Amino acid sequence: MTRPEPPPASLQMRIDRDALMANWRALDRLSGTATAGAAVKANAYGLGVDRVAPALLRAGAREFFLAHWSEVAPLLGHVDPAMVSVLHGPRNAAEAAYARATGATPIINSLRQARLWNETGGGRCHLMIDSGINRLGIAPTEANDPEIAHLDIDILLSHLASADEDSALNARQLSVFRQVSQQVKARRRSFGNSAGIMLGADYHFDLTRPGIALYGGVPVSSLGAHVAQVAFPEAAVLQVRALQPGDSVGYNAQWTARRATRAATVSIGYADGFLRARGIGGALGFGDTALPIIGRVSMDMVVVDCGDAPVCEGDYLSIPFDLPAASALSGLSQYEILTTIGHRFQPV
Numbered sequence: 460m461t462r463p464e465p466p467p468a469s470l471q472m473r474i475d476r477d478a479l480m481a482n483w484r485a486l487d488r489l490s491g492t493a494t495a496g497a498a499v500k501a502n503a504y505g506l507g508v509d510r511v512a513p514a515l516l517r518a519g520a521r522e523f524f525l526a527h528w529s530e531v532a533p534l535l536g537h538v539d540p541a542m543v544s545v546l547h548g549p550r551n552a553a554e555a556a557y558a559r560a561t562g563a564t565p566i567i568n569s570l571r572q573a574r575l576w577n578e579t580g581g582g583r584c585h586l587m588i589d590s591g592i593n594r595l596g597i598a599p600t601e602a603n604d605p606e607i608a609h610l611d612i613d614i615l616l617s618h619l620a621s622a623d624e625d626s627a628l629n630a631r632q633l634s635v636f637r638q639v640s641q642q643v644k645a646r647r648r649s650f651g652n653s654a655g656i657m658l659g660a661d662y663h664f665d666l667t668r669p670g671i672a673l674y675g676g677v678p679v680s681s682l683g684a685h686v687a688q689v690a691f692p693e694a695a696v697l698q699v700r701a702l703q704p705g706d707s708v709g710y711n712a713q714w715t716a717r718r719a720t721r722a723a724t725v726s727i728g729y730a731d732g733f734l735r736a737r738g739i740g741g742a743l744g745f746g747d748t749a750l751p752i753i754g755r756v757s758m759d760m761v762v763v764d765c766g767d768a769p770v771c772e773g774d775y776l777s778i779p780f781d782l783p784a785a786s787a788l789s790g791l792s793q794y795e796i797l798t799t800i801g802h803r804f805q806p807v
């Protein structure tokens with residue numbers, strides 16, 4: 460028996476593919492003589508690798524970065540394995556074998572990973588240098604280790620800690636990366652993320668690795684003119700209710716009506732990435748009208764004050780997704796707002 464098609468979901472996510480492609484092209488152009496790759500880890504920052512990867516490929520992206528090996532298979536439905544790299548690297552023999560079986564390229568992050576890759580047969584890989592973020596990557600002092608000399612390194616990478624700030628750490632990391640790249644033989648070099656691209660040509664090398672800005676994030680204001688909003692979520696009104704003065708709304712009765720109020724219960728909650736922080740001072744959109752959120756955000760619902768707007772059950776309200784604005788209002792990072800998007804949005 461075939462399963463019936465599900466009816467339209469109460470949560471819908473429109474992706475503006477043209478904006479996504481234009482963002483990649485802008486970042487590629489801003490990368491100067493370097494080429495832009497694309498960080499598509501965490502299901503393309505929550506937006507869905509199935510929709511994002513084909514658009515980025517069409518725009519011209521040829522290097523795709525994932526964090527986990529579990530992310531490889533979904534991406535391979537869309538791009539050639541030689542274009543796929545895994546940032547966490549091979550943690551054990553099973554992951555090294557999986558890299559070889561799929562053709563995805565491991566990013567070696569430690570002498571232990573280098574030894575593992577060499578001992579299990581070697582082959583093309585990338586190497587991450589930790590130039591100062593102290594997270595993943597070999598230390599500069601380990602660059603002369605024989606295990607590293609044995610690697611067949613395509614891309615030598617490093618990652619900036621404070622690219623979104625005017626920080627002395629940027630130039631310090633650049634200097635460390637330059638020094639190490641004189642000691643390590645590699646075909647290409649890659650340094651800047653989205654914000655790093657805006658630090659100028661010194662930070663570009665051969666390949667940049669934008670993520671957040673592809674998806675409409677603006678990590679530094681200088682990127683604002685080049686990046687367009689990509690994600691447009693909407694949530695359905697489940698119920699409209701008439702509140703009387705003194706009626707409270709939601710868990711822990713954090714809001715109480717002072718006058719008669721039309722309120723709408725909307726199908727989005729913190730399970731959909733709409734965290735409680737986004738409810739405080741937040742609003743949903745009914746056309747051009749902002750409907751203030753009242754009471755606490757629940758797991759699956761939020762309540763808005765309809766004011767005079769003719770909101771009906773079944774209407775869809777827009778979820779604010781201008782990332783810099785939503786971040787400023789909620790205190791959440793633009794990365795958090797994107798990557799916590801849940802699994803209940805229907806692609807439209």
Ligand SMILES: *Cc1c(COP(=O)(O)O)cnc(C)c1O
Nearest residue numbers: 498618652653654668669670671
């Ligand atoms: C996530 C990630 C990126 C992308 O960074 P953005 O700030 O989203 O542009 C680039 N490089 C590495 C190593 C990453 O982990």
